[in-house]
Amino acid sequence: MKVLSEVLLLSLTLFISGCNYSNGQITHPQKTSIDQPSNTNELRSKVKNTEVQPYDLRNSIGQLKTTDDAVKAGKVDIYQKDGSFWYSYKFIEDNGEKPEKNEYFKPFRYSGDGYIVFNLVGESKDFYEVVSNEETGDKKFVKKNSPLFERQKWEKYILDCYAIEFDSDSNPLHSSPKGGNVVELSSAPTLFFPVEISGDWLKVKWNDGGDKSKDENRGWVKWRGNGQMIIRLFETS
Amino acid sequence: MPLDYHINRTGTVVPSHNNDKVNNYYLQNVNMDGYFLLISLEPNQALLVKFPDRMNFFDRYSGIDTGGMNNGVLHGKGDHYLLANVAAALFGVAAVLKDTHSIHISFGDMSADNGSDPWSPGSVDHAGHGHGSRSGLDVDFRYIDNGGYSFHGKMNNKNFSKKNNEIVYQVAETFGFKKNYQGKMAKLSGIPTAGGHDDHGHLGFGS
Incomplete structure (x- = not known):
């Protein structure tokens, strides 16, 4: 769309400033500033500190x-x-009718739009055991011969996600899956995109400052630590 | 300050001041020799307008997100809020798709009423749509089938229409949606791929 009026530009400018300072309703996380590295051999990443719930x-x-x-x-x-x-x-x-509510049914991901993702915690000859309520830890069962479910690894789910975030203080970005140098970010990227997984490490790519015209960078971050997933998943854009 | 938006089918939108409390959206008629008042939308406190769920040339899919706290973010109610000028562009997209290409599109998540990304307990997380800096700028849509209607399914579905979906992205780009994604199945030419989009397309306003 071609912007044909200064009025619109003014309006957009006002909105953008409103995003930061308006009535407290907009909840955009603020980016933190990035420390300059004191030693290029021992670089320190500073990504905005995301609230990651393990x-x-x-x-x-x-x-x-x-x-x-x-x-x-x-x-x-x-x-x-x-x-x-x-x-x-x-x-x-398709008429928008909502499914019958069940306050005890709260799996890892679920939507009336057509998907459920359970945390799979056990199996017998005929059933899979799944966490049916993430708040209480209650478990229920799904028939193994049901064509409506399929088993998959957490690694696949993560790699199918659009993007991830992590807490760079407790889980910094590294140059290799064996650790290596902590990777410095020249400016805060907006998003990290999953590329591949090696053990507990996830390779991610990003563009400095979120600017796709700039060179793409790659590094490794832990997706799992002490038996917990320690990244935040964004399944879609 | 509310504006009148004159939406041209060529992809331009012309804003002008009005003395109302609402934004008025005037759509160019099919013969492109005049305009008619399509709808009036009042901006909310977050300076967003609620894009209608349905008109005779588009509709919506999925339930309406309830909002709530998640990972330290207060997600607002609803999922169909856009910047006023983005709403104008989206009206244009849907109208051209319907009248020129016989495509009836169904829209999904946009932003919540407070400008956050839409969310309900159990739902997936968005990286845009209000998360980060992109508030009121992003729109999801269900892919188009061979009959010209949005359908509930993935890009590898036999009903998925390569031609019709490429038309959607082409028309959207004409109206200023240039940060667009298709799924990693990559059935469409010239559209960037991204994870999490095999069952819906993503239109992002701006470059």
Whole structure:
């Protein structure tokens, strides 16, 4: 769109300043300034300090996620330990009708739009055991022969994400998955994009200052430490 | 200060002052020889307007996000809020898609009412849409099928239309959406790929 009026430019300028100082309703995190390195051989990264809530993976053996067929089916069934039926999670109809609420059903990710992602914590001959309520830790069961679910690794889920963030103070960026130098950032990038995983380390790429015209940088950050996921996931842009 | 927006089907939007409390959106008619008042939208305290859920040339998908606290961020209510000028551009996109290309598009997440990215308990996190510096600028849409309608599915679905989806990105770019993504399945030519977009496209206003 071509901006054809100074009025619009003024309006946009006012909005941008409003983002920072207006009535406290906008919640953009503020970027922190970046320290200049005192020694180029021992560089210190300073990314904006993101609030990362560690996620416990100590008992996890992967994920269980819905397949594309689940959307067509319209619902998925969840069972109790004795194999009896517990709950059907229904996806949103095209008419916008919301699924029946169940305050005890709070898996890792879920949306009436057509997906559920469980933390998979066990399996028997016929059932997968999943965390059905992330707040309480309650567990329920999904039939192994259901075509509406598939098992996948956390690594795959992370690499399918659009971007990640991390706390650079407790989890700095390094030049290699074996540690190596801490990588300095010449300016605060806006986003880090996942590239590959080696053990507990995640390779990420970014552009300085978020400017895609600048050279792409790469480094390694820990995605898992002490049995916990210590990065924040942004599944989509 | 509220503005009148005259939306041309060629991709330009002309703003001008008005004396109302609302932004008035005038869409050029199909014959491109005049304008009609499409809708009036009042800016909220975050200086965003609520993009309508549906009109006869577009609609929305998914439930409406409730908001709440997540990772230290207060997510506002709703998921269909845009900057006033971005809303004008999006009206233009949807109108050209419908009237010129017979494509009926369904929009998803934009921003929440306070300018944050939209969120509900259990939902995935956005890196844009209000997270970071991009507030009121980003729009998701469901991919278009061979019949010209948005559908609930991924890029590898047999109903996915390469032609129709490329038209969406082309028309959107004409109206100023130039920070766009398709999924990593990369079925479309010339559109940057990004994770998390196999089941929906992303239109980002600005360059």
